[in-house]
Amino acid sequence: MSGHSKWSTIKRQKGAKDAARGAVFTKLGNAIAVAARSGTDPDTNLSLRLAIDKAKASNMPSANIQRSIDRIKDKDAAQLQELMYEGYGPGGVAILVECTTDNINRTYPDVKLAFTKHGGSMAEKGAVAFQFDHKGMLRVQGTGDDVLLKALDAGAEDVQEEDDVSVIYTNAKELAKVRDALIASGLEVLESELTYVPNNTVAVSDAAVAGKIIRLMDALDELDDVSNTHVNFDIPEELLNG
Numbered sequence: 001m002s003g004h005s006k007w008s009t010i011k012r013q014k015g016a017k018d019a020a021r022g023a024v025f026t027k028l029g030n031a032i033a034v035a036a037r038s039g040t041d042p043d044t045n046l047s048l049r050l051a052i053d054k055a056k057a058s059n060m061p062s063a064n065i066q067r068s069i070d071r072i073k074d075k076d077a078a079q080l081q082e083l084m085y086e087g088y089g090p091g092g093v094a095i096l097v098e099c100t101t102d103n104i105n106r107t108y109p110d111v112k113l114a115f116t117k118h119g120g121s122m123a124e125k126g127a128v129a130f131q132f133d134h135k136g137m138l139r140v141q142g143t144g145d146d147v148l149l150k151a152l153d154a155g156a157e158d159v160q161e162e163d164d165v166s167v168i169y170t171n172a173k174e175l176a177k178v179r180d181a182l183i184a185s186g187l188e189v190l191e192s193e194l195t196y197v198p199n200n201t202v203a204v205s206d207a208a209v210a211g212k213i214i215r216l217m218d219a220l221d222e223l224d225d226v227s228n229t230h231v232n233f234d235i236p237e238e239l240l241n242g
Contacts, residue, residue: 025064026224028055030100032068034080040069046176050193057191082227085111086128090119090212093202093233094128101225110223118216131232132196136175138168141188154181165190169197198232210239 032055035047042049048069055065083104085097101107112122135157140147143161151159151168155178158169170178172194179192204210213233220226 024058025055025060027100027227028058028060029064029068030080031055031227032065033071034082034100036069036072040072047194050175054191054193083107084125084129086123086125087111087115088121088123088128089115089216089231089233091202091204091206091209091233093204093213093231094131094198095120095216095220095232096128096132096196096230097220097226098228098230099223099225100227107223107225110225111220114216114219114223118219119212120216129196131200132198132230134172135195135197136170136172136178137191137193137195137197138170138175138179138182138189139191140166140168140182141190142166147187150182150185150187151178154178154185195228196230198230201232201234204233204235204239207239210235 028051031051032048035045035051038047039045040048042052052065055068080100080102081104083099083101085099085108087095087097089095097111099107099111114120115122139162140151141164143164143166147166148159151166155174156168156170160167160169168178168182175192175194179189182189204213213235217229217231220229
């Protein structure tokens with residue numbers, strides 16, 4: 001899971017830069033609008049609660065969040081749907097692309113172009129997804145035995161340390177329970193979301209291949225309809241920053 005955790009960190013850093021120019025708010029708003037279909041109360045709708053928490057972490061204004069929730073009441077608003085595309089990047093690395101869109105005829109060609117332009121290819125449904133497990137992921141402030149024990153007591157499946165933060169993985173259905181237990185134990189939860197974690201990672205050591213992969217991921221993340229990406233590659237820090 002280390003490669004997954006590393007890529008998640010990079011996406012957060014990129015997201016912070018995007019938020020400064022407002023680009024990320026469209027994606028966050030779409031995620032909130034889709035989640036709100038199952039109920040507009042975040043106390044009883046976990047998906048909505050997670051979407052709102054993520055939006056707040058990116059400093060999305062409360063008014064924007066409420067407008068996104070209210071979209072379900074607007075009969076004239078374009079209907080959003082969630083899609084998952086699968087593909088391979090340079091070096092044969094596996095990539096899942098989550099999208100939220102009001103126009104599939106726009107989204108598919110955009111995603112396909114990003115893959116083909118940067119040395120990748122789209123795959124048939126199910127050809128890539130089996131290499132990933134659907135998991136809950138939380139980032140909490142702090143590391144060490146105290147955090148580890150509290151996480152395990154809360155029902156965590158795995159805990160990894162990342163600088164001064166612990167990344168905690170759970171069964172997807174247990175995310176809300178583990179999250180609430182961690183908060184009750186006094187830990188500060190920085191982020192919580194449902195994600196896709198690779199069963200195995202592919203080590204990428206060639207600088208040219210690494211560069212192509214990163215350019216592909218940048219192209220995908222720049223698409224407004226792409227809400228999230230999940231990968232199975234592990235690229236050394238010096239190549240990521242090269």
